Amino acid sequence: MPQVIQRARTSGLTTIVVIGYDMDSSRRAVEIAQSNEGIFATIGVHPHDAKTLTPGDVSTLAALAESPMVVAIGEIGLDFYRNLSPPDVQHRAFREQLALARTLHLPTVIHARDADEPTFEVLAEHAEAISGDWPAGRPLGVMHCFAGDLALGGQYVDLGFLISIGGTVTYPNAEQTRVVVRSIPLSSLLIETDAPYLTPQSHRGQRNEPAYLVETATFIAELRGEPPELIAKETTSNANRLFAFDRVVQPTGERA
Secondary structure: OHHHHHHHHHHOOOOEEEOOOOHHHHHHHHHHHHHOOOEEEEEOOOHHHHHHOOHHHHHHHHHHOOOOOEEEEEEEEEEOOOOOOOHHHHHHHHHHHHHHHHHHOOOEEEEEEOOHHHHHHHHHHHHHHHHHHOOOOOOOEEEOOOOOOHHHHHHHHHHOEEEEEOHHHHOOOOHHHHHHHHHOOHHHEEEOOOOOOOOOHHHOOOOOOHHHHHHHHHHHHHHHOOOHHHHHHHHHHHHHHHHOHHHOEOOOOOEO
16 A cells, blocks of 8 residues: 555655445545545445445444545445346435435545436435535536446536546547547546556556556546646646545645
8 A cells, every 4th residue: 555655646646535435445445544644535335335234334434424534425326237236225325325425515426337317316316405505616526437428427517516537538449438538628527546447558457556547647638639737737626626625634734
């Protein structure tokens, strides 16, 4: 882990978000964030593990969120590709964690695979429920590793979500994702690794890590015909609008 963080720093990254996807990884994400400057955490139970989520776990997530290093609820959502948890159980866990996000006034990190329509329906309900109690200009959440088409991406942007793009945009068969990247407003774009998965093309077969984000960002800049520096600046600004890094006091006593 220290070497991964150092390589990320050397590549130019200043801030990292460690994603929780079940109870153990959520606890670990908070521990890592509390121990390292410039690192933040999200907490949540992925749809694959929805069947494991108990009422006690939801209470535990609420307790974990008391740490100022927790900046979102997620990775949560629906995944009907593998159905490692039954769809009805996924829906229940998704709604319970969205309710938690509303209670805690936190944005969300959303996973959706082979579940575009039901995911959008649930998130539209969430957006309506939170609309009167959400800061103007702050995104409601982010569609993690977005793989949908431009029309769906536009619907999520209109709903109040950012669109996050991973290393898959660099793959030869990723034309649909490249269309999205070329077309959506830069103000709605984020870039991510999904480490240790979805390694950019030049590192395929290797474990993904934050340092490789630079390759994805450079590729996106070329697709959009914009300077890499602009992509870096604006996506960093978007991430700060979403996660509110600048309002968090780091373990050193410094603001992020």
